[in-house]
Amino acid sequence: MDDRKEAKNRIEKLKAEINHHRYLYHVLDKPEISDAALDSLKHELARLEGQFPKLVTPDSPTQRVGGQTLPFFKKVPHRAPMLSLEDVFDEGEFTDWIGRISKLAPNEKLEFFGELKIDGFAVSLVYTTSIFTIGSTRGDGQTGEDVTENLKTIEAIPLRLREPKESEIKNIGLDPARVIKTVKSGEVEVRGEVFMTKSVFEKINREQKKRGLAEYSNPRNTAAGSIRQLNPALAAQRKLDFLAYDLVTDLGQTEHSQEHDLLKVLGFKTDKYADKLSGAAAVKKFWEAIKKQREKLAWEIDGLVVSVNKNQTYAKLGVVGKAPRGAVAFKFPGKESTSKVKDIVVQVGRTGVLTPVAILEPADIGGVTVTRATLHNEDEIRRLDVRVGDTVIVQRAGDVIPDVVRVLTNLRSQNAKEFHFPKKCPVCGQTVMRAEGEAAHRCVNKNCPAQHREGLYHFVSKKAFNIIGLGAEIVDKLVDAGLVKTAADFFGLKPKDLLELEGFAEVSANKLIASIQKSKKISLARFIYSLGIIHVGEETANLLAMYFGDLKDLMFSSVEGLQKVPGVGEKAARSIKNWFDFKDNQHLIAKLDNVVEIQKMPKVAKKLAGKTFVFTGTLETITRDAAKEKVRLLGGDVSSSVSKETDYLVAGENAGSKLDKATELGVKVLSEREFLKLI
Ligand SMILES: [Zn+2]
Structure with missing residues (x-):
């Protein structure tokens, strides 16, 4: 048997296996193998495809981030218009809707289907002979934009439809022959929502903040912006998610609930809260139940989508304007409200940061009474132009402190008072400073x-x-x-x-x-964290503990010494040094040392001290950043180019010119395995 044939065989098997695990992970939420094991399968596939580029198919899991940057998006006419939904804002409006459709479909016992209305971005996906071929945005409902390459980067979207088992289709109440024939040889169109989970959104904003860039306002806009990126590699970094909710193609389904079941067996992630509801009362109950869980969900929702479950009735009800009569968006109470600013006060935090807070006339926001909202800092007050007496829009999201999003300046009275940021700490009266590059003012009094x-x-x-x-x-x-x-x-x-x-x-x-x-017994990392040193969070405390292993060594380290700790920059190093230089803090440490028991960390041996490492090629079991961090933690240095001063070159797969240079200079070359053994 020739190599190519063998490779082809193996590639097909690998693709099927990877797809199966994708399905287990994203659709069934029951992974059977670890991420690392799955990555290793993908890696083998990529390697084989590298050897036999002609065997690469568009549905290969390696093709998720294969697209080139586009000059513009092509227009795509929709096969069936992508409609929008009419909103109903409360139970009264919902009851009105039930009344209207009952009149149009008399003598019918209405059954509904309720699902979460995710705050995301609607897209259409077309599969031709099972392969994902065109993905488009809603656009004006008639014509959208071709964002196929960006959608491919989303793991929750299958690149190839899963071939359902006959029994699975029978369980849904459909004809297996018809479904399988269309899936395999025809065209299937699916619609759903692209979105960003709250945790990914928060992570992105933390990164933005770290880099001193503007933070994004909400997950929805961030997801939409990512899908409308011309460079798919950027879209891939955003870790978007997808839930399917509509099967446009006729596979014999007579109810909307069957579409959800079918989508799931075709390999799509669907809303696990979605449910058939037997009447208006059941819908209201469901709405109340989801409303309560809303904050705990992994993504933002703004209500439910309620549809007439029977497709025939749904079609009979028709369309009015751009919205179908047979479905509505049953919204949850808004997360915004208006209120009046009674006063602006300034709070002083642990690290001396002064935070201005608006004291509000009590406002009900989504069932919670809000009386205070943060104004963050002086820049934010200027940006908003908020004054005492102003009418403002207040927003509450999750468990965070509400904030003021806008001032309704048209409603401003002549008595509205401008706020001047204090030059002295409101608690101790000492001078307030604003460090360069920081938005916050701090009270400089260490005894505040x-x-x-x-x-x-x-x-x-x-x-x-x-x-x-x-x-x-x-x-x-x-x-x-x-x-x-x-x-x-x-x-x-x-x-x-x-x-x-x-x-x-x-x-x-x-x-x-x-x-x-x-x-009293406490780990060194927790102890360092508990001191509340500016710029020393949990993560930094951990790194410091690992690096120094002992409190004394940390206390007497110089700024330069501190900066050698991976992940500790100049700002943090100075702040740590300042903290330990302060007499009162030294007394505190001495006193604490008498009463608490700090568990020493097994000090990481600086066994790589004085050694310089260079990395080249792809590492398989560890990321390059993680490898570099390990080296630094062990006292070694990392350089980007090979020279006579290099002690080791760690060569992963596809190592390039650096390897040649190292050989030429007689630098010791380590394989990944040898490197791991060394550290
Ligand atoms: Zn103070």
């Missing part, structure tokens, strides 16, 4: 009582000392009673001290003291 108190809250919080039962309220009482001045004082508290405070009895006092004592 506001900062101090916030620092104590941080010290006992979950990711720091995690003292259960010791919340902000009790910390306040302890500070006000003079029982706690510094964080070390928590550990000297006795039950009788607590009994002096309001709200404590013997049992609760004993319980809290036991909880404090229990938290």
